[in-house]
Amino acid sequence: MFPEQKLGYTYEEYKVTADWLLANTEHRPLIAIICGSGLGGLAEILKDQKVFSYSDIPNFPQSTVHGHAGRLVFGTLKGKSCVCMQGRFHLYEGYPIWKVTFPIRIFRLLGVETAIVTNAAGGLNEDYKVGDIMLIKDHLNMPGFAGNNPLVGPNDERFGLRFPCMSDAYDRDLRKLAKTVARDLGYSDFLKEGVYCVLGGPSFETIAECNMLKRLGADAVGMSTVHEVIVARHCGMRVFGLSLITNKAVMDYNSESKANHEEVLQTGRERASQLEEMISRLVEGIEPNNNNVC
Ligand SMILES: O=P(O)(O)O[C@H]1O[C@H](CO)[C@@H](O)[C@H]1O
Numbered sequence: 001m002f003p004e005q006k007l008g009y010t011y012e013e014y015k016v017t018a019d020w021l022l023a024n025t026e027h028r029p030l031i032a033i034i035c036g037s038g039l040g041g042l043a044e045i046l047k048d049q050k051v052f053s054y055s056d057i058p059n060f061p062q063s064t065v066h067g068h069a070g071r072l073v074f075g076t077l078k079g080k081s082c083v084c085m086q087g088r089f090h091l092y093e094g095y096p097i098w099k100v101t102f103p104i105r106i107f108r109l110l111g112v113e114t115a116i117v118t119n120a121a122g123g124l125n126e127d128y129k130v131g132d133i134m135l136i137k138d139h140l141n142m143p144g145f146a147g148n149n150p151l152v153g154p155n156d157e158r159f160g161l162r163f164p165c166m167s168d169a170y171d172r173d174l175r176k177l178a179k180t181v182a183r184d185l186g187y188s189d190f191l192k193e194g195v196y197c198v199l200g201g202p203s204f205e206t207i208a209e210c211n212m213l214k215r216l217g218a219d220a221v222g223m224s225t226v227h228e229v230i231v232a233r234h235c236g237m238r239v240f241g242l243s244l245i246t247n248k249a250v251m252d253y254n255s256e257s258k259a260n261h262e263e264v265l266q267t268g269r270e271r272a273s274q275l276e277e278m279i280s281r282l283v284e285g286i287e288p289n290n291n292n293v294c
């Protein structure tokens with residue numbers, strides 16, 4: 001450990017960004033949506049948009065990955081004020097973990113109560129098919145096991161507790177709502193519920209790694225989301241997470257399949273309209289929480 005190393009932003013730095021956004025838009029979102037790889041189209045369903053490039057927002061990191069546009073979109077969905085990240089940040093881009101999760105605390109300072117986090121992921125569970133939507137019920141935080149947790153460093157009590165609980169990270173009521181929504185939309189055939197495992201990336205997994213992760217209890221694997229969820233829960237937001245299974249993890253030495261980012265983006269395009277419909281209906285059903293910490 002290097003005590004002199006910068007371990008995060010100060011409260012004042014978060015405030016600068018949040019106050020700048022509050023001064024530059026009249027939207028006051030209660031719901032934040034984070035778009036996974038290839039899922040940026042979700043932001044297009046917002047009405048009355050006010051859009052900022054990340055490069056125009058003070059302190060905001062920049063998107064460097066194909067399929068992550070790097071825009072913050074404010075707007076309304078089913079009459080509810082939302083903010084949508086068209087592009088997230090990943091460890092493999094070279095960002096320290098506290099930059100990866102920077103937007104989450106900004107959202108909290110804007111008044112956001114609920115975070116909807118989406119991602120593209122490889123399916124480890126052999127019952128999963130490409131195009132399935134997995135509601136995240138829990139996670140495995142591999143970088144966290146090695147000490148790379150976004151809450152490492154001095155704790156700021158204005159955001160949350162030193163030792164936040166994670167056994168209830170993914171809100172049960174929101175998952176229940178999502179199941180009802182999916183059933184009403186006729187999506188039950190491709191709806192799953194499971195455990196998401198985050199790795200650092202950017203290389204995809206070896207066959208041995210996929211088999212290991214499956215044995216550890218993971219149903220899907222990716223390179224994001226968990227860090228955001230930890231910070232969101234730390235500051236009291238409700239979290240709903242979903243993974244689009246964009247490819248099947250390769251588990252067999254006889255397979256000719258090779259994971260690749262193009263397939264990931266293509267599956268996102270193919271499921272875009274169903275995901276948009278599902279998120280719209282979900283947002284419609286989310287009740288405000290009176291800005292209570294939960
Ligand atoms: O998790 P999101 O951002 O959806 O993207 C996933 O897809 C990319 C790999 O194709 C990686 O960035 C992985 O994390």
Ligand SMILES: Nc1nc2[nH]cnc2c(=O)[nH]1
Pocket residue numbers: 120121122123199201203204205221222223246247248249259264
């Ligand atoms: N680590 C990882 N991330 C992904 N994102 C989309 N598919 C995958 C995958 O198979 N593995």
